[in-house]
Amino acid sequence: MTKHLLYIPLLLLAFTYTSCKKVSEDIQRDAIITDSVDFEIPILSEIDSAYTLSDVKLPLNPGAAISAQLPDFNESNIKSIKLTKMSLGLFLFKGAKDKDSIDVINNFGNFQSIRFTIPGTPAVGSSTASPLLIASAIINSTSVSGALSMTPDTELELKPYVGANAANSTVTIRTRKVTNKAVKVRVRASFTVTVSK
Template sequence: MRTSSLYLALVATTTILSCTKINEEIQRDLSIPGEATSFNTPILTNIEDQVQLAVITVNPNFNTLISAGDSQFSFEDLQSAKITELKLTFSNADTTSNLANFTALTVDIEANGQAKRTVANRVSNNDVNANSITLALNNATYDYRDYLTGTSIKYSISGLLRRPTEKVLATKITPRYLVTLAR
């Protein structure tokens, strides 16, 4: 009787310690939407050279984004961060000022003293009226953790014009991230 009680206590202790160890080694990939950032793209007329749509600074709160996606984790658990999508939208586009005005679009990122890096581009944009585009990523596997762990990120959005725009375009850029969390 005493032997079986001791055996039962040993099994229970081993099980509890094993569960604690498993809990310490949790890793998860989490797809999280970034906050949309709005800005105005000025009237653009230079069809000879690359034009700057905007340089915007965003202050993402990754702790809030991560916690909203999985409350078990926090920013301190961030192992890697990839940008999986960049969507550009003109909310007031019309037939004379829209994405068809651009033959190419590029988005660069700078942050935390890291070198400027091209995140996404569209090198051959169709001449079709559209107000929204998801840009092709240059390297979907690149780890942007060092760029995204600071307090602000600077995006530079530029392009080549097919024809001038005729009005200020209300623009929004929306990222999506894939983060790997572990603790």
């Protein structure tokens, strides 16, 4: 009988541990948020040159999206934000016979590469910081293209760079051919936002 009584505290301890673990799991959620932002690439007049565009906003407004997907959470509950997918698309124009078209002279086939970076945080004792790469694409094809998939850094923590502390990203484009007019681009990005209470 006393032998069985010794098992009771062990069973209670195991039950308490699994219950606490379950509660912890119940108050953490992931939300997949998709957002977009538009920017313009100006006329690029030199071949094999790198052009830098500053002040392109990160496409994420987490507060409203979190409240819509997870009504019990808000922006103050965000623990982590990671980029999971990014793509670029050119705005189409009305071409021959009123069909939506991609400009054959000004498109992603004109570029060698595109990189999105954000300002990093300086290391302790330093006044400068290296930019953080958030997504990039190397464009090997010279074919006319109006869509481009970027390779994101899915491990980079973006929480300090969005919302109230939103950082502008810098877009660096390396040209393959010159362009003769500005091109409007839409960035579509998906983020995994982890929230917990």
